[in-house]
Amino acid sequence: MRYGYIGLGNLGGHLAMSLVRGGFDVTVYDLDPKNAVRHVEAGAKHAATIGELVGQVDHVFTCLPSPVISEKVLDEILKHAKPGMCWIENSTLGRDDILRLSALATQKGLKVLEAPVTGGVHLAARGEITVLVGGDEALFNTHKAALEKIGNRMFFMGPLGSAAVIKVITNMLAFIHLVADAEALMLAKRGGLDLAQSWRAITASSGTSFVHETEGQLILNGSYDIAFTMDLALKDLGFAMKFGEDFGVPLDLAKLTQDTFIKGKAAYGGHAQSTQIAKLLEDKVGTDLRADGFPSRLT
Structure with a gap:
């Protein structure tokens, strides 16, 4: 599967790099193109816009600093998304936020997994952070191989909102x-x-x-x-x-x-x-x- 990763900050940059190092086909995007340089050097593709990224991948990860920004990015994803695409959210959101944004995504034919991480940026850099997953269990199993590259410990917590x-x-x-x-x-x-x-x-x-x-x-x-x-x-x-x-x-x-x-x-x-x-x-x-x-x- 081809994955997109949006948000290459202190945490997301490491999570995206773990996917690249894990051998996945990854396209990255960040508001600051300099944040994508090391990913491209490691083998990732770079998209100039969110729309360009969504058009090149099967599924999209995001790691963003607030629910407001997550909603703005999701809105842009939805303008270009293909039916059956999965949005995997690594950001920390409130339960109400992920449920509300999931409803918006589902209306447009997207599937949603929440997968916030915990343990610190240093563990993310080593691919050893803990991943907390909420959503449909079959969907979790579909993307488990990618999530296992992000972290070395994973807990499926139950329905969407549980991980939040x-x-x-x-x-x-x-x-x-x-x-x-x-x-x-x-x-x-x-x-x-x-x-x-x-x-x-x-x-x-x-x-x-x-x-x-x-x-x-x-x-x-x-x-x-x-x-x-x-x-x-x-x-x-x-x-x-x-x-x-x-x-x-x-x-x-x-x-x-x-x-x-x-x-x-x-x-x-x-x-x-x-x-x-x-x-x-x-x-x-x-x-x-x-x-x-x-x-x-x-x-």
């Missing part, structure tokens, strides 16, 4: 853990402990988390460079709070975390790294969380 819910849950936990990790590391620093050794001790303890073991290193380096912004964190926390209302679940920790990220955005801007939420605490108490031997980016 679990993806938001995983991100909600990650942001809670991030704020908690900054507080834990600050306690260690202000308590006079060696921060590098404290990080290792936490990693080997019952208090560890994926976020501590990955993003915690970027805090200690001082780069904070996780390739994920405050704006994106707040988007996902907004989805989580909406689910809390819809499902009748009070999300006290998530609300406190959302409030903290609102302060972080006010202090550093929406395009600041989400990991800079730790800097909010550093600035408040006048103490940095630096330690030697930690990377500026995860690989």
Whole structure:
């Protein structure tokens, strides 16, 4: 099958590259043509417009920063799509968003799979990210080989909308853990402990988390460079709070975390790294969380 990939940003660029490296016939498009250079060098084709891309492929992947942009891109796809084409959405959307956009696509004869990913940009670069899939199971099986190239762990969650819910849950936990990790590391620093050794001790303890073991290193380096912004964190926390209302679940920790990220955005801007939420605490108490031997980016 010939696949198109639209959206070659921090995350989508790696997902598209995994398809290319996996031997698939891939055509790519991004608003910034420079983002497509490495894909073309690796064997992908490049389309100058979304319409041109859709005309050259059988199915289309997208990875985009917001539901508004996903809808705009889908509208352009629908102008050129062939009946039976499948739209596979790697973006993080709310459940209502994916169901609404799926209805628009279905009216035009498109099939839809949601396949948001989780684990971080560094795992996407290695083809080792986790893929969460929602939709028709037979359709999932049709595209399973391609999805397996994107990530090395995959979970079929059920009907369309199911993957949106679990993806938001995983991100909600990650942001809670991030704020908690900054507080834990600050306690260690202000308590006079060696921060590098404290990080290792936490990693080997019952208090560890994926976020501590990955993003915690970027805090200690001082780069904070996780390739994920405050704006994106707040988007996902907004989805989580909406689910809390819809499902009748009070999300006290998530609300406190959302409030903290609102302060972080006010202090550093929406395009600041989400990991800079730790800097909010550093600035408040006048103490940095630096330690030697930690990377500026995860690989």
